Amino acid sequence: MRLLEQRNIPYKSHYYKDSGLISGVDVINYLHENPDSAYKTLVTRSKTDENYVFLVPVSKELDLKLAAEAVDEKKIKMVKSKELLSLTGYTHGGCSPIGMKHTYPTIIDDSAKQFETIYFSGGKIGYQVELRLDDLRKIINFKLKHITK
Template identity: 45%
Template sequence: MAGIKTNAVRLLEVNKIKYNIKEYEAPQGFLDGLSVAKATGMDPKRVFKTLVLQGSSKEHYVCVIPVDCELDLKKAAKHFGEKKIEMILARDITKVTGYIKGGCSPVGMKKQFKTAIDESAANFENIVVSAGKVGLQMDVRVDDLLNLIDADLVGLIINKE
């Protein structure tokens, strides 16, 4: 897969953002985030998954959270100013984002949606997100990612006490 240029990778390059590609095997076509972290030898707290949601207003939003965490829908709704927000159906991912399940990057979607990255990303200089294809992750500076996709750092996860 070396040298593959996805929309996400192209956008990083056009904006002169440094990144490292991490490849992994996904023989069944999709791995959950924890399996991706394990396959790439990364700390799951530094590997983030991209979730696409729809509010009661019918607007779409993107939340980027650690793979070992669960999204708090109430926190997401409050941040985006929605009464209610929910995950879109897996079958709608490609139609909405241009990406497929398991390969959805917060960078380079068909449209730039309002995006929030969980505040835990601030604990790291770099985080790992999908590079826009199953089997491909990109390690990128948090500040570069926030600026590129115009995202906010927000508390988005369910706190496991």
């Protein structure tokens, strides 16, 4: 969220009490918002050791085959939770697409186009960011593709 403030990008932050549950569906229901407008940040790795970031609705699953096609790879797999901190600077349940340690190619499920704003982790469990896609594009370069099943 600090990065958004530094760049004067309008956003809304939402706080929820960390109850130990990190299900995105539980979080967005707690905030009384549409589960389809909340996105989880997933980090993957290809056979060639390239890392990719995917944002998918919390109510859906990443289709690894479609995701691989979206980044012109033959196959990708999810990185292990214990690798997240060193790759992104974030932990499982608090991984945000903005402010990562490194810049990775990012794909957002094209369902995001239907919403005025989307929700995603603020980088720490307990925080969600609400942001317009156009404003998100000012911070990270991403493509919109169908990547869910």
